[in-house]
Amino acid sequence: MNHPGLGSESAASPAVATLSRRRFLHVSSTATAAFAAPQVITSRLFGQGAPSNRITLGLIGAGNIGVAHLDTLLGYQDTVRVLGVCDVDRERRESAAVRINHEYGSNDCRPYADFRELNRRREIDAVLICTPDHWHALTALDAIRQGKDLYVEKPLTLTIAEGRALVDEARKYGRVVQHGTWQRSMKRFHDLVEFVRDGGLGKLHYVECLIGANNRHVGATWQPEAVPEGLDWDMWLGPAPWRPYTFYGCHYNFRFIAENASGQMTNLGAHCLDIGQWVLDMDRSGPVEIEGHGDYPTSGLFTTPTRIDVTFRYASGVPMYCRTDLTVNGNNTSRFFGERGWLDIGYSKMSASDPNLLRAMQAPNKRVQVPSSKNHYEDFFAAMRTRQRTIADAETAHRTTTICNLGQIAMALGRKLRWNPEREEFVGDEMANRLRSRPMRAPWSLVHDLA
Numbered sequence: 001m002n003h004p005g006l007g008s009e010s011a012a013s014p015a016v017a018t019l020s021r022r023r024f025l026h027v028s029s030t031a032t033a034a035f036a037a038p039q040v041i042t043s044r045l046f047g048q049g050a051p052s053n054r055i056t057l058g059l060i061g062a063g064n065i066g067v068a069h070l071d072t073l074l075g076y077q078d079t080v081r082v083l084g085v086c087d088v089d090r091e092r093r094e095s096a097a098v099r100i101n102h103e104y105g106s107n108d109c110r111p112y113a114d115f116r117e118l119n120r121r122r123e124i125d126a127v128l129i130c131t132p133d134h135w136h137a138l139t140a141l142d143a144i145r146q147g148k149d150l151y152v153e154k155p156l157t158l159t160i161a162e163g164r165a166l167v168d169e170a171r172k173y174g175r176v177v178q179h180g181t182w183q184r185s186m187k188r189f190h191d192l193v194e195f196v197r198d199g200g201l202g203k204l205h206y207v208e209c210l211i212g213a214n215n216r217h218v219g220a221t222w223q224p225e226a227v228p229e230g231l232d233w234d235m236w237l238g239p240a241p242w243r244p245y246t247f248y249g250c251h252y253n254f255r256f257i258a259e260n261a262s263g264q265m266t267n268l269g270a271h272c273l274d275i276g277q278w279v280l281d282m283d284r285s286g287p288v289e290i291e292g293h294g295d296y297p298t299s300g301l302f303t304t305p306t307r308i309d310v311t312f313r314y315a316s317g318v319p320m321y322c323r324t325d326l327t328v329n330g331n332n333t334s335r336f337f338g339e340r341g342w343l344d345i346g347y348s349k350m351s352a353s354d355p356n357l358l359r360a361m362q363a364p365n366k367r368v369q370v371p372s373s374k375n376h377y378e379d380f381f382a383a384m385r386t387r388q389r390t391i392a393d394a395e396t397a398h399r400t401t402t403i404c405n406l407g408q409i410a411m412a413l414g415r416k417l418r419w420n421p422e423r424e425e426f427v428g429d430e431m432a433n434r435l436r437s438r439p440m441r442a443p444w445s446l447v448h449d450l451a
Contacts, residue, residue, distance in 0.1 A: 055381055058084035058118045058148075060139050061130030062096040064252055065153055065180075069128055070096065072377065074103050079381065083124055086112040089251075090230030113232060115139045119146040126176075126384060129153060132254040133261040134240045137162035138444060144175050149384050151377075153180040154274075155266040156397040160405050161437035163398040164424060165446050170394045178380035178390040179397030181274040183347055185376040188362075189275055192336070192345050195361040196279050198368040201338025204318055207279065208335040209272035210325035211264055214306050216256055218248045220299035239440035249301050256302040263304025266404040269322055272334040274392075274400040275345070276320045278370075279336065283396040286403055286421035287312035287320070294411035310407040322407060409435045 057073065059066055062085050073082055082100050087093035090113070097111040112118040119127065119142050126149035129139050137157040140150055150170070156179055157163040170177050183189050196204060224244035227233040233245045240259045243249065254260040255267050277283060292310030297303060307324040314320070333346035341353030343361065352358045373379035373391035383390045392400075402424070409432055410417050418427035426432040440446070 054079055054081045055384060056080075056123055056125045057082045058086065058121065058124045058127040059096070059130065060086045060115045060118060060127055060143075061132075061135075061153075062087040062089075062092040063130065066128070066130035067096070069130060070100070073128075074100070076377070077104070081108070083108055084110050084112055084118040084121055086115045086118045088113060088232040088235045114235070116142055119143045119148060125149060126151065126380075132236075133158045133266065134254075134259065135238055137166055137446065138239060140166050141169055141446070144169050144173050147173070147175075149176040149380075151178045151180070151380055152397065154270040154397075155262070155401040155404055156394075157401060158261070159437050160402050160424065162446065163401050163405075167394045167398045174387070176380070176383045176387065176390060177394035177397065178376065178383070179392035179394075179400070180376075181271060181392045181397065181400060182376040183271050183275055184278065184391045185373040185379060186347060187372075187374070188345055188350060189278070190370065190372045191361050192275070192334075192343065193279050193370050194366040194368050196336055196338070196343075197281065197370070198366045200340070200357070200360055201336060201343065202340040204336065204338045206318060206337050207276045207320040208337070209269065209276055209320065209322040209332070210328050210335070211268040211272060211308075211322065211332045212328050213324050213326055214256060214264060214302075214304075216253050216302070218253070218300045218302055222246050222248050222301050237441070239444035241441055246301065253302075256304050258303040261304065262404060262408045263308075264324070265305070265308055265310075265322070265407050266401065268332045269308075269404055269407070270400060271347075272332045273320070273322060273403050275334040277396075277400055277403060279334075280314060280316070280318060280320070282314065282421075283399055286314075286399055287406065287419060288315050288421065289313040289416065289418055290406045290410040291416040292322075292407055292410040293414070305411060308407065308411060310410060312403060312406070405436075 057080060059070060059082055062070075066087075070082070073080055081104065085093050085096045085100065087096070093111040093113065097109050100109040101107050118124065127139075127143045128151045129136055129143070130153050131139055133155055136152055136155070140152055143150055144166075157166055195201075223246065225246050227245045236250065237243070243259075249257060256263055261267070277286075290310065290312050292308065294305030294309070295307040296305055308322065309324070310322045312320045312322070331346045331348055333344055333349070335342060335344045341357055343357060344351045350358055371391060376391070379391050406417070406419060412435070413432060417429060417432050420427055425436070
């Protein structure tokens with residue numbers, strides 16, 4: 001999905017990434033030592049080492065969403081330069097690098113088959129992580145340890161444990177993190193948050209998040225195929241369980257395979273659930289009870305739900321519902337129902353039970369004020385220079401991703417769950433607590449181990 005709004009209006013141990021294969025020891029040991037102290041800020045960000053005070057970026061993942069980011073980033077040539085692009089698919093990384101160098105009229109952008117090589121390039125200030133979801137945590141943790149700031153596509157991580165590890169490591173090393181929940185940089189959502197928190201709807205009764213249905217399907221007739229030339233299939237799978245290659249199980253389709261992602265709950269739900277969390281002032285917390293139902297495929301390669309229906313209940317008593325709705329057609333929407341009526345706000349539409357509510361929502365000078373961002377990229381770049389929080393910082397991103405994970409776990413177990421958002425654990429449910437993390441295929445692990 002492209003980004004129409006970008007420029008418009010614990011279970012985990014705090015120590016972390018391990019990304020080493022033995023052949024990387026001689027490379028990583030020197031680079032890690034150079035960034036061993038917290039609060040590393042490269043001189044390039046302050047105009048002391050790069051032409052025109054440009055921020056330098058690396059792109060990890062040159063598929064659908066990575067190319068969408070690139071389309072926009074190439075328009076920031078006065079302030080930003082992309083110096084590296086990584087993908088395990090040779091055609092993708094090389095074509096992206098050729099395009100970037102053509103746009104810049106140089107050969108400064110290099111293609112990489114392994115993200116660790118890109119992360120160890122000293123000239124790069126920050127990375128954009130646009131890989132399949134099961135790779136987000138490991139690529140991010142490695143980048144943090146190499147002194148990079150991060151823009152991470154949603155969801156932040158695949159599991160709750162990975163998310164807490166990423167937040168803890170970003171704090172430890174003083175890194176800036178921006179999450180791909182770009183709706184926070186649209187004026188309408190900022191206005192919505194201030195309006196509802198200010199009592200514009202009176203007492204809030206409930207929140208409803210409607211998301212689109214799966215846009216890919218595969219039956220039981222798929223067959224293993226030869227791995228295409230130029231694709232490192234073992235590296236594509238990385239920490240996920242091994243399976244034979246098939247076209248239907250690679251690239252975009254990863255999001256419908258549970259070992260790689262959590263379906264539309266984290267793909268589309270991350271956006272509207274994020275707005276719900278923001279309105280409810282839950283950026284550092286979450287619900288206390290979850291229950292839900294999902295319809296799962298009964299044959300074929302895909303294993304994430306085709307329909308979801310989840311209820312999140314908060315300590316305030318306000319419930320938030322997340323449901324599949326066949327009528328939204330990709331324009332996922334967040335709806336807020338209160339004493340004075342309702343508001344239905346999506347990234348390309350707004351409606352209300354009374355037009356006066358929309359006018360009041362967009363009026364300035366509300367008593368309640370929340371931080372604002374006019375552009376998701378520029379908010380990230382500004383935070384890199386000031387070392388302040390972004391509009392969708394690591395903790396906020398983790399809490400949004402966690403609520404998606406909680407919904408998935410409730411659907412998988414098929415029972416009501418109680419959640420302690422402060423301790424980030426389920427209350428009295430060992431099976432549910434085990435699902436906060438997933439095993440990783442060797443040699444990948446969240447435990448830092450360079451041996």
